[in-house]
Amino acid sequence: MAAPAIALAGVTHHYGTKPALDLDDLVIAPGSTAVLGPNGSGKSTLIRLLATVSALQAGSLRVDGLDPNVVVERTRIRRRLGYQTQAGALPPNMRVDAFCDYVGALKEIAEARHRRRWTHWVLNRVGLGDVARDRIRTLSGGMQRRVALAQALIGLPDLLLLDEPMTSLDAEQRANVAGIIGERAADATVVVTTHHPDDVAAVCARVIVLSRGRIVFTGTPADLAEQARGFVWETVTVPAGVTSRSVGAGRHRCVSPRPPVGADLVDPTVQDGYTVAVARAGQDNGA
């Protein structure tokens, strides 16, 4: 079965009276897509809608033409779905292998020996084969995130939704998860939310930037980086009122519309593009 395309049109979502999401038309094609945005920008709300666990309040959502408002179609979407929720969504007292077995049962894998094979495979794939019999609470934060990823991979779903999969991971683990996402993106639709723009370029073919529930950018990581062309500087002295980060050798990198004194214009990164996209959205909202 071909990886599903996702189409959203006029989707809005509120928590009480507070708006959380207000999207125009959006199509998420097969392959990997990153959803970037600051806290409270609507990333998790969007993922929950795509995962069909939140009800659509307004607008339309189709996953490969299937409507999650129709019970039968929602179940068909869920049969193709792997969903990694945000941190903390694991039973602390359960063993890692028992948890995967449990998720396998929820995914309608009826036979215990098939669930055991999936458990074995996914845990080895995320590098946790050695801790299969440990209690989840005894694992580090990074290992727990990988357990959460492992359960999403059971059955190799062709719609993979990962909410902050890189959180708490060290560089090696991030590379491993990036590899898994890249591998799955070849024959699945993978949507990843992240706080880390620099992960995006390594992992995803497309980027959506959300700010205050609205889409402020869609395109490739390279296109996002280009948003900041002409605004990124490296300097020795950090000008007042400009956010900067150290890049070593006593130099600092900053994003600013005007060149700081003695600064050199440099090529922008995805992080810079993201900073500019969010700042522009803030200005537009303030205007």
Place this chain on the structure above:
Amino acid sequence: MSSVSPTHHSTLEAALTRAGQRPRFLAGVPTVDRSRAGANLAAIQAEVDAPRVPWLARLLRRLGVREQTIPLVTATPGLRRSWLAAVVVALLFAIGAASDSQAEGVERIVVFLTMAPLIPLLGVALAFGRGVDPTHEIVIAAPMDAFRVFLVRAATVLATSTVILLVASAMVPEGGLARIAWLLPAVAATAATMALATRIDPRYAAFAVATAWVTIVVIINQTTDPATTFGPVTQVVCLVIAFAGAIVFHQRRRRLDLLSEDR
């Protein structure tokens, strides 16, 4: 398979790994597919690495529970040791109160009969929902009906608490058959909680039903004697509530497919 020794395991692994290398006497025989050999090795490895099945899962299997249902039962959050411990302590207090009481007949076990239906209720409140089950979102996003998961867990909790309560009933000092007059109220309270849980968080549903039950018992006890409070009329009413609750729960089951704030 979990009893395979490390030596046999290594031998088996080596043999399967070499499966693609052809000895001379196999010349002319079609080549072994390496990827298939690898898949076989993975399957065997998964069986060798398979953990010892927990006693509860073994028991359920012997009782004829389906393979797919067993993990749902063993993962029931309401079956925590803390819940079981709380049940035992609460029942010991109720039995103690009955033993110390100077009253006679049903009046002596009125605290026990009032408390007993709350125990499965507490278990159901802890069995399903976002606040008590960290995997709740994963459960909802899975293709298996959340309704079925809730039902399996509620049945598990109800069965466990019924066994404990029956043992406790045998320990209360007197009352005859009235000692199990909690059974239908417990089923009715559980059914009412589950029906209400299709609208609100199961914890709030359980709290509402528990409050209603205790209030009704206290009010009736003030106007009549305990034998009437837990008598045939109450039992029939509880039976009706149990059926009504089950019907409402079934009709609204699709609401459980979404997070509680979206129902």
